[in-house]
Amino acid sequence: MPIKDEVLDAVHRVLASQQLILGPEVEAFEAEIARYVGAPFSIGCGSGSDALLLALMTLRVGPHDEVITTPFTFGATAGAMARLGARPVFVDIHPETFNLDERQVEAAVTTRTRAIMPVHLFGLPANMDVVLEIAAHHKLPVIEDAAQAIGSKWNGKSIGTLGDFGCFSFFPSKNLGCAGDGGLITTNDPEIAQELRALRAHGTRRKYHYDLVGINSRLDALHAAILRVKLRHLDEWTEARRQNAARYRDLFTEHNLLQLILLPCNPDGSFHVYNQYTIRVPQRNQLIVYLREQGISTEVYYPSPLHLEPAFACPRYGMGSFPHAEAACNEVLSLPIYPELTIEQQEAVVCAIARFYSR
Numbered sequence: 001m002p003i004k005d006e007v008l009d010a011v012h013r014v015l016a017s018q019q020l021i022l023g024p025e026v027e028a029f030e031a032e033i034a035r036y037v038g039a040p041f042s043i044g045c046g047s048g049s050d051a052l053l054l055a056l057m058t059l060r061v062g063p064h065d066e067v068i069t070t071p072f073t074f075g076a077t078a079g080a081m082a083r084l085g086a087r088p089v090f091v092d093i094h095p096e097t098f099n100l101d102e103r104q105v106e107a108a109v110t111t112r113t114r115a116i117m118p119v120h121l122f123g124l125p126a127n128m129d130v131v132l133e134i135a136a137h138h139k140l141p142v143i144e145d146a147a148q149a150i151g152s153k154w155n156g157k158s159i160g161t162l163g164d165f166g167c168f169s170f171f172p173s174k175n176l177g178c179a180g181d182g183g184l185i186t187t188n189d190p191e192i193a194q195e196l197r198a199l200r201a202h203g204t205r206r207k208y209h210y211d212l213v214g215i216n217s218r219l220d221a222l223h224a225a226i227l228r229v230k231l232r233h234l235d236e237w238t239e240a241r242r243q244n245a246a247r248y249r250d251l252f253t254e255h256n257l258l259q260l261i262l263l264p265c266n267p268d269g270s271f272h273v274y275n276q277y278t279i280r281v282p283q284r285n286q287l288i289v290y291l292r293e294q295g296i297s298t299e300v301y302y303p304s305p306l307h308l309e310p311a312f313a314c315p316r317y318g319m320g321s322f323p324h325a326e327a328a329c330n331e332v333l334s335l336p337i338y339p340e341l342t343i344e345q346q347e348a349v350v351c352a353i354a355r356f357y358s359r
Contacts, residue, residue: 003229010225020221022201029224030184032231037150037158039166039186041193044219045200048147048169051183052080052117054217055143055165058195061086061114068108069117069145070100071305072325077119077145078306086114087314090307092322096265098122098278098332101324102130109134115141120149120159122301122334123175123241123273124264128154128162135163143167147183150176151238153271160186170227175241175275176234178223240339241274244346248277248335251350260357276301277337284331287356294352299334 014025026044034042045051061067063085069077071090078088091104098121105116116135118126128144135142142163146152150168152159160166170182187193195212198205203214249263262280266272278301281287291298305325307317319326335349 003233006229007226010229011222014221014225017221022218023221025221025228026219026224029219029228029231032228033168033184034186036231036234037160037166037186039158039161040188041186041190043185043187043193043196043200044224045183045185045196046217046219047181048167048171048183049076049080050200050215050217051147051167051169051185052076052143052145053083053215054196054199055167055185056080056084056086056115057199057214058165058192059115059141064112065114066110066112067115067117067143068105068113070119070121070325071307071322072098072302072328073119073121073145073306074147074302075306075309075311076147077117078312081117082312087112088306088312089113090317090322090325092324093328095280095324095328096262097124097126097267098328099124099126102127102134105131105134109138109140113138113140115143117143117145118163119145119147120152122264122278123149123152123275124266125149125152125154125159125270125272127267129269132162141165147171148174148275149273150174151234151271152273155269161188164189164192170223173275175237175273176227176230178226178230180220180223182219182223182227183217184219237339238273240341241337242272244337244339244341245272245274245277247343247346248337248350251346255350255354257350257354257357261353274337276334278332278334280328280331281333281353282331283356284333287333287353290356291349291352294348296349296352297336300332301334302332303329305329 030042065086143165144163146160147169149159166186168184170178199214200217203212
C-alpha cells in the first residue's frame with residue numbers, strides 16, 4: 001500500500017492525542033474538504049446515510065411530506081426520507097446515464113413536495129441545470145446525493161456545491177474512503193451549518209443543553225485523519241480511474257463489442273469520476289457466472305429498483321411504473337475500475353467478455 005506509512009502516522013497521531021471524537025482532526029478535514037470542493041461550510045458526520053438524514057432534518061421534513069428522487073439507487077437515499085415519515089416520490093432514469101430523468105421531475109412536484117434529491121450515480125453528475133431550474137421555479141431546496149461522486153463536476157462546478165446540500169459518503173468502497181463508516185455535508189448557509197453541527201451531536205450547541213432533537217452522528221477523528229491523508233492523493237486516483245475507463249472503451253471497441261454492450265457515457269458538461277464502471281449487457285447473470293469461473297469479480301449495483309422493494313412499497317407504484325430503472329436492474333454490471341488496475345487485468349476482463357459472447 002503506497003500510503004501505508006502516511007496512514008499509520010496519522011492513526012498514531014490521533015491515538016496519542018486521545019481526542020477521538022470530532023476535535024481538531026475533524027475540523028482540519030472539514031476545512032480541507034471545503035476547499036477541495038469549493039463549499040463555504042462542511043460538516044462531518046457518521047455516514048453518507050446520516051448526511052442525507054441530517055439534511056432532511058434541517059428542512060423539517062416529516063410525515064406526509066414528499067421528496068423527489070430516483071428508484072435506481074442505494075436504499076439509503078429513500079431510507080433517509082422514510083425514517084422521517086416522508087414519502088419518496090420516484091421518477092424514472094435516463095437509460096444511458098442511469099441518473100434521474102430531469103424532464104420528469106416537474107410532473108412529480110405536488111403541494112406536499114419538500115425537496116428534490118438527485119443522485120450522482122456511479123460518479124456521473126445528474127443534469128443539474130434542469131433540476132435547479134425546476135427547484136427554483138417551485139421554491140424547493142435541492143439535496144445532492146453525492147455519495148459516489150466526490151471530485152466530479154457539472155459544467156466546471158464541483159458536485160455537492162450546486163444544490164442547497166451536498167451529501168458525501170466515505171464508506172471504504174468510495175473513491176475517498178475511510179476505515180469504516182463516515183460522511184459529510186456541504187452547504188453555503190452559515191445558519192444551516194450551525195444547525196447541522198448541533199443535530200449531529202444530539203441537538204446540542206452547549207454541553208448538556210438541548211435546543212433540538214438530534215442524533216448521534218459524529219465523524220471519528222481516526223477516520224478524519226485517514227481521510228486527510230487520502231485526500232492528498234484523490235486527484236491522482238481519479239485520473240487513474242478516468243484513464244482506466246478510457247482504456248476499457250478502446251478495448252471494447254477493438255473487440256467489436258459496442259453493438260452488444262452499452263458503455264458508461266460522459267455527457268457534455270460532465271466530469272465523471274467512475275466510482276463504478278457500469279455497463280449494460282445481455283445475458284447478464286450468465287456472464288457473471290462465466291467471469292467468476294475465470295477469476296474475474298464483478299458486482300451488480302443494483303439488482304432491484306427501490307419502488308419494488310418491500311420497505312418502499314406504495315400502492316401507486318408497481319412493476320412497469322419505471323421501465324428504464326427496471327430494465328437497468330436486469331442488465332447492469334460493474335467491472336473493476338480501481339486506480340491500481342493494470343492494462344493486463346483490463347485486457348483479461350474484456351477478452352473474457354468477448355469469449356463469452358463469441359460462444
